[in-house]
Amino acid sequence: MDSITQAALGAAVGEAMLGKKLGNRALLWGLLFGTLPDLDVLVSFFLDTTNNLIWHCGPSHSLLVMVICSFALAPWLAKLWKKQKISRGHAGLFVFVAWSTHVLLDCFTVYGTSVLWPFTETRIAFNNLFIIDPFYTLPLVVTLVWLAFLRTKKQLPKRRRLCWWGLGLSSGYVALSLLAKWTTSGGFDADLRKRGVTFSRRMEAPTAFNILFWRSVVDRGDELWVGYRSIFEFHDTPVRWTVYPKGTDAFFPYSAMREADRVAWFSGGWWICRPHKQGIWMGDLRFGETRTWNTRKESVDSRVSFSWVFHPKAEGEKLRQEMPETRNPGETMKRLVKRVAGDRTAWEAQPRLTGVHGSLPETLRTVE
Numbered sequence: 001m002d003s004i005t006q007a008a009l010g011a012a013v014g015e016a017m018l019g020k021k022l023g024n025r026a027l028l029w030g031l032l033f034g035t036l037p038d039l040d041v042l043v044s045f046f047l048d049t050t051n052n053l054i055w056h057c058g059p060s061h062s063l064l065v066m067v068i069c070s071f072a073l074a075p076w077l078a079k080l081w082k083k084q085k086i087s088r089g090h091a092g093l094f095v096f097v098a099w100s101t102h103v104l105l106d107c108f109t110v111y112g113t114s115v116l117w118p119f120t121e122t123r124i125a126f127n128n129l130f131i132i133d134p135f136y137t138l139p140l141v142v143t144l145v146w147l148a149f150l151r152t153k154k155q156l157p158k159r160r161r162l163c164w165w166g167l168g169l170s171s172g173y174v175a176l177s178l179l180a181k182w183t184t185s186g187g188f189d190a191d192l193r194k195r196g197v198t199f200s201r202r203m204e205a206p207t208a209f210n211i212l213f214w215r216s217v218v219d220r221g222d223e224l225w226v227g228y229r230s231i232f233e234f235h236d237t238p239v240r241w242t243v244y245p246k247g248t249d250a251f252f253p254y255s256a257m258r259e260a261d262r263v264a265w266f267s268g269g270w271w272i273c274r275p276h277k278q279g280i281w282m283g284d285l286r287f288g289e290t291r292t293w294n295t296r297k298e299s300v301d302s303r304v305s306f307s308w309v310f311h312p313k314a315e316g317e318k319l320r321q322e323m324p325e326t327r328n329p330g331e332t333m334k335r336l337v338k339r340v341a342g343d344r345t346a347w348e349a350q351p352r353l354t355g356v357h358g359s360l361p362e363t364l365r366t367v368e
Contacts, residue, residue, distance in 0.1 A: 001105050002132045003035060008140040009105060009170075010034010013098045015147065015163045020156065021084040024148055033098035037061050037106075049308070049319045050259050053266040054121075061103045062117035070096040105129075108174065110205050110286045121265065127205040127286075128177040134209060139169035177211040180231050184214040188227065190235040192218065195367075199225075203270070207288065208333075212340045217270060217285050222246050224272060224285055225367070228347065230340045240344070241367040242302075242351045247273035250280055259310050259319035272304070276358030278314070281322075283307040283356075290324045291332055293349060300348070302364075303355035324355055 014022075014030015022029065040060040044052050059065055074092030081091065106113045112125025129136065143166030147159040185204050192199065199218045207213045207228070216239075218225040223246055227239040251273040254260040260280065264271055267284040274281045283304030292301040303324040310319050338346035352361040 001109060001129070002137075003038060004141075005132070005137045006038060006102050006105065007031045007035050008137060008144060009101055010098050011144050012140055012163055012167050013101055014094070015144070015159065016167065017090075017094045017097065018086070019159060019163065021086060022081070023151060027144065027148060029094075030098055033095055034102050037099060037102050048317050049321050050262045053262050057106060057111055057123070058114045059117050061106060061113035061115065063100075063115055064117065066096055066099045066103070069099065108177070123268070126178075127203055128181045128211075129174065130206050130208055130210070132209060133173075133206075133211075135211075136170050136173050139173075140166045142166070143169075173211075177206065180206070180211045181214065183231050184216075184229055187229050187233060187235045187237065188216040188218075188239060191227075191237075191239040194236075197225075203286065205286065205288070207336060210336075210340075213336055215288055219270070222248060224270065226285065228339070230342070232340070232342070238368070240348050243365040243367060244272050244285065244353065246271070247275075250275040251282070254280055254310065254312060257310075257312060259312075263308050263310070263319070267306075274356045274359055274362075276309075276356075278311045278358075279318075280310050281307060281357040281359070282310065291335075292328070292354075293331070293335070297350070299350040299352050301352050301354040301361060304353075307355065309357045322355070322357065 010030040010033055011027040012030065013034060014026040014028070018026035018029065037060045040055055040058070043055060047055055070092045073095050074088045077091035077095070078086060078088040103113050103115060107115065107124045108126050108129040109131050110125055110127050111131060112123035114121065115124050116122065143162045147162040150159045181204055188202065188204060192202075197218070197220070199220045201219045202216060204214050204216045207215055212232075213228065213230050216227050216229070218227075218241075224244045225241040226244065227241045229237065229239055251260065251264070255264070260282070263282045267286065270284060270286045272283050272285060284306040285304065287305040289302040289304050294301060305324055307322045307324070308319055309322055312318055335346045351364040351366065353364055354361045356362065
């Protein structure tokens with residue numbers, strides 16, 4: 001999740017565990033340890049793109065590192081808070097809870113975390129929250145700002161009530177997201193079953209900033225199907241699927257090379273690949289795409305949000321991440337709201353894959 005959300009969650013944990021003894025300082029300590037795992041971005045300045053794929057949300061988010069740091073920091077914090085009579089055990093537990101809630105929240109996103117590093121490289125991702133969701137963050141921020149102005153002992157019970165209200169509302173939103181995912185997943189499954197479509201696996205994740213409109217990616221071996229549906233649609237409402245050829249033939253000549261192999265690992269196999277003169281372009285379909293509607297051609301141009309260009313013969317760094325162009329995000333959100341409300345034509349059009357390095361837009365097949 002974004003840094004503001006993680007800071008707010010850490011501050012709430014600090015208040016819940018230390019607020020009675022440290023007052024507003026508990027918010028600051030919670031904020032610090034709630035954002036500490038994301039300081040791995042400082043290391044990224046010294047790493048190439050390939051190593052960054054491994055490092056970000058990697059070792060610093062592992063259970064092993066959490067435990068080691070909790071034990072290592074507990075004596076120092078207990079000494080620092082000696083006047084407040086905070087024991088080593090309480091200090092160590094605070095570090096662990098602030099750190100682990102950060103990691104757990106990241107596990108709710110598509111990006112996932114390497115919780116079991118170094119024993120396995122597999123990342124844990126539940127795919128039930130978008131990486132930025134104001135409906136999760138705002139209850140925490142509002143209640144924390146409010147309670148920060150309540151500083152007297154007489155106001156302490158109200159501080160704690162506000163803190164738990166903020167945590168409760170945000171946690172309730174997470175529970176709703178899991179329910180929304182279960183509902184939409186059943187709709188996607190019903191559509192595929194009705195069509196008699198076979199596939200090896202399927203994943204669902206919410207679209208940007210909400211849990212009302214969901215996106216499914218279906219792995220059918222040589223192609224990936226992408227479809228959308230709202231939580232308000234009946235299970236028998238058909239899904240319009242867009243078919244992305246995977247491009248295995250383009251990837252195969254480079255599959256043994258470290259850079260291409262790391263992208264395939266990072267994406268969990270949800271990649272598509274296209275050739276170009278110097279090498280290949282790869283996109284990760286888990287994270288969705290930016291969309292631009294062309295009303296004249298009655299088409300929608302999709303740019304994969306996470307993509308890379310691999311130049312095997314380039315001097316220096318051979319892998320480079322490409323950032324998609326953001327064109328008129330207000331139009332996208334306007335159409336998304338209409339689509340959630342039931343206007344399917346606001347979102348759907350003839351799809352084209354754009355933003356592929358060295359290639360013209362590629363018209364994609366749809367399954368109605």
